[in-house]
Amino acid sequence: MLELVNLSKSYAGGRVKAVDNVSLKVHQGEIFGFLGPNGAGKTTTIKMIVGLLQPDEGTILIDGINLEKDPLAAKRKIDVPDHPDVYEKLTGIEYLNFLGDVYQVPAETRRERLEHYLEIFELKDAVKDLIGSYSHGMKQKLVLTGALLHDPPxxxxxxxxxxxxxxxxxxLKDLMAGHWFFRPQV
Structure with a gap:
């Protein structure tokens, strides 16, 4: 599902090595986490995986797709709920429908998934309100709902x-643990 091959990233003109020759494979159904102190390269590695930073060296494969060679296809295979920086002038449902359009989620599938996630994250009553009125936690739950909407592998x-x-x-931990139990195994 995710493979890093000899991934490296430096800053300060190559003087500061943030990520040094990292290789790993995360297989279907596995949950993998980076642990380490601030400055260990965890976020830098994640930013390279999602295409926000270009590695100095190495290859990133997402579900078998080379991120450098076909970035759009690779990015369709992931979700990236990070910081709840969303369009505050939209309502929650406008934001979620925007993401559904971007990821081309069919209307009936979108409705079913939104109903499911809005229920889980207790956002049904707030989804018609402006995002600017949401608390930080509500925004985080909205971002998670939007990220899961297209059912990324x-x-x-x-x-x-x-x-x-x-x-x-x-x-959320329950959803992560059950992610592969409810997906067709390819």
């Missing part, structure tokens, strides 16, 4: 529990 998350209440954090 690979979930890339950088500190996804930040801003979530304990119940929502538990539910």
């Amino acid at each position: 690979v979930w890339i998350m950088d500190e996804p529990m930040v801003g979530l209440d304990p119940r929502s954090a538990f539910l």
Whole structure:
């Protein structure tokens, strides 16, 4: 599902090595996390995986697709709920429908998934309100709902529990654990 081959990234003209020759494979159904102190290269690696930073060296394969050679196809295979920086002048449902349009989620599938995730994250009553009126935690849950809307095979998350209440954090962990139990195995 995700493979990094000899991935490296430097800053300060090559003097500071943030990521040094990292290789790993994360297989279907596995949950993998980076642990380490600030400055260890965790977020830099994640930013390279999602295409926000270009590696100095190495290859990133997402569900078998080379990120450098076919970035759009590779990015369709992932979700990236990071910081809840969303369009505050939109309502929650406008934001979610925008993402559904971007990811070309069919109307009936979109309706079913939105109903499911809005129920789980307790956003049904707030989804018609302007995002600018949401708390940080509500925005985080909206971003998660939007990220899961297109049912990506690979979930890339950088500190996804930040801003979530304990119940929502538990539910997200449950969703992560059950992700492959409910997907067709290819």
